[in-house]
Amino acid sequence: MSTAQSLTAHEVFHRLVGGVAGLAAGDMSQVERLAALYAEETYVEHPASPHEMPPLTSRADLRRHFTEIAQWIQQIDNYRAERVTIHDTTDPEVIVAEFVYTGGGQDGAFDIPCVFIMRVRNGEIVSSRDYFGPRIPVSG
Structure with a gap:
């Protein structure tokens, strides 16, 4: 059994958001780790996105996606x-x-x-609907 197969859906989710935080902190090695959380054939959509985003349907799509978001996410503290x-x-x-x-x-x-509805099979994300709300200023 591979390491991925031993991961629960909860563990996959926590690795996902932890990897995004690492990517935001400048760790570009997270791109490959994040892509590896997804099945080779997957279906990830962002239904509430104000930008027209086609579904991401492969691990290669996710690799490109995480590389692209690194450019703006690394500007966030x-x-x-x-x-x-x-x-x-x-x-x-x-x-x-x-x-x-x-x-x-x-x-x-x-x-x-955010709300993510994820299907995880054998330790890999096979589908996900990722909903992001608007950016809300926080005082304090």
């Missing part, structure tokens, strides 16, 4: 996932993760509320 709640469903492959990406920059601190 202390970008990380917080207030994580993971809901199990009646389907053992599917979880619903609610969380907030937090960070800061020239315009101050902010939150981005």
Whole structure:
């Protein structure tokens, strides 16, 4: 059994958001680690995105996606996932993760509320619907 096959959906999710935080901190090796969390053939969509984003359907698509977002995410201070709640469903492959990406920059601190609905099979993400809310300024 490979390491990926031994990962639960919860563990895959935590590696995903941890890897994104590492990528934001400048660790470009996270691109490959993040892409490896997805099945070779996958289906990732961002239904609420204001930008027209076609679904990501392969590990290569995810590799390109994470390389592209590194350019803007590395401009954010202390970008990380917080207030994580993971809901199990009646389907053992599917979880619903609610969380907030937090960070800061020239315009101050902010939150981005998120909900990911992920299907994880054999330790790999085979599909995901990733919903990102608007960037909300945080005072304090």
